[in-house]
Amino acid sequence: MKVLATYNIKGGVGKTATAVNLAYLAARDGYRVLLWDLDPQAAASFLFRVRPKVKGGGKALIAGKRPVDDAIKATDFDGLDLLPADFTYRNLDLHLDSERKSSTRLRSLLAPLRREYDLVVLDCPPSISLLSENVLHATDLLLVPLIPTTLSVRTLDQLTGFIADFDGKQPRVLAFFSMIDRRKRLHREIAQELPAERTDVAATVIPALSAIERMSVQRAPVTASSPRSLAARCYQELWQEARSRMGLREAPPRS
């Protein structure tokens, strides 16, 4: 089982759109996928029409009083399950802090799912916190959507530096430019130059497209509702790049 997380300190950069579409594409390719909506804003849960409610809330999940397995809901797509958000997730840092080995608790919670899923996708809330540290410890590949600005690039450097200081297993980082506005020269320049200079920046870019914004109206991944759209093609490219970076083997036939 591989774990992929979409993460950025900033909000509104396309983390949820990426998590939702990559999770769908992985399931479509035959992988058994679990998407965990860790953001109390519950955007991913909303997109899959799943009510953002977990019995016992985040506290019971983190404390292990309620098995993660019990809270999982099937989405309307074959092979794709969702662990929904809950408004109590806003206090996850507090709950994590009260656990032993508080920075690797998330990884322990995911371990029993190894036989059931090939891929877990974590949709993270925008922050840098104990939860973020847990995500970094649990993850094989950290996907970081970046708005093409100089400040965003600086933030990426801070993040990679933070990870480099980790003891033990470190996630691979793959940043990519998101919400690119082709009309802006700065966007075009940064999106062109940086992937050529850095191996941790993907060649794929996700443009700012109304089809992606419309996902909240359709309440479905754009890769499912408009599979031939430009947006879907971009996510498809990003998924291929992420899959290859994770070294995910070809999916076996699904029963």
Added chain:
Amino acid sequence: MLNALREFVLSDDARAPGDGIPPVDDPRFGIVGSGKSLTLRRTWLDTFDWRLFRAGLTLEFQTGRGTTGLVLTGRDGELAAADPAPGRVRWPCLVDDLPVGPLREHLAPVAGVRALLPVARAASVLIERRAVNEDEKTIAVLTVDRMTVSTPEPVTVPARVAVSPLRGYHAQAAKLADALATEPGYGPAVHSAFELALAAAGRRPGDYSSKIDVQLTAAMPATLAVVTILSRLFDTARANVDGTVRDIDTEFLHDLRIAVRRTRSVLKLAGSVLPDSMVGRYRPEFKWLGDLTTPTRDLDVYLLGYPAMARTLVAGTAAELRPFHDYLARQRIASQRQLARGLRSARFSSLASRWRAELDQIGRSPGRRPATGRFAARRIGAAHERVLRDGGAIDAASPATALHELRKRCKELRYLLEVFASLHSPAEQWRAVNELKALQDCLGEFQDTEVQQAELRAFAARMMADRSAPAETLLAMGEIAAALAVRQHAARGEFAGRFAEFSSPRGRARITALAEASA
């Protein structure tokens, strides 16, 4: 694959136009979806003696639109294991010939050496619809199944709807099922699709068993009881002929052979109540039939026990012994051919038709005396006495033939206990047979290991003569023969203790009580 929470039968007039499923009149739920259909060819499988059914399992082979799949479900329809791509499977099929995986692992201990055979076939047109809640989130899949049973003649059974909840939506799906149950047109599904297919095909689960399950009474004429037993044994033998000729699995021949052996014993021990010439005419015929089955069964015993035999090698290796396996397999092909020829012969069909006709005729006017209870008591008592007398005469100096003869007497007693079992209390019967069985196992081990040693020598001589065995194979066979000799010696040492237990006052009392209870 989703597990069905509840199934309904649709009444014919409830068929909604176009989509084949009546709507649900409840604001909490909706039924949506394109209603695309899928045609599925379905074959249900079990062993000839219904081992899967008895274990509460249902195995279905599904093919449709270029795909195949094997699905194993439990008593309540829950998924036990599945193989979504078993490749090209031809039925009948031994479990060992299925692809390696969880499904095969699940089936292997249940089916054992028995082949999986089609027991019913049907074609289903499946239409899937989605049941959604107020958020338009799918909570369950509704599958409409319009099934036509294919054999022996096409029969269409009433359409069914299965409600299969999505993960995490069990409670909502249960509420939906409750709502559907109140809708006109949705009736409860009492029987599973498998049961319907079986019934339409004229089959009944468990309709074959090698057990002598005849119901006798102490007061019925003994002639009628013996004819009933012989008829039952004849049915068992006949039921196994086709599978033996087609060589579907080794147990067809095993059951056929046991039925013939029991028939011979009943003729010998209880034939006195049959018309005078009957025993004399049929005993040689059934001996011929028994002898016909012997070579193939002996080779089956070798081949079935081969893996365990190869594991006992210490000096030799499994690879060195392999030519012996191949030799046995070639011999078996030849002996199976002869067996099949014998079972297709005019002699066999004449025996079968004459035997059945005579049994039917006697069964119609069986006379009145003696009564079954007293007759069974006398026969069991006499057979028991013989075992005690012959066994008591055996000491450390007795030849092997004395033990072989005792084994035959024990078999006769066992058969009498089994054929008259319906006259006894099941608990007492079980205890008596169990004790006798322990003695039989010891005698069986003694004789089988001796016969196998002799056969091994004969095989080795023939293999040397036709140059099909390298020296290392003969050495490995020698090692097997030595291990058999050790086992035989151990069985001989065990005999005195086993017999002492069987002939102890408590052991005697068990069988005496059973014999008396018959009357």
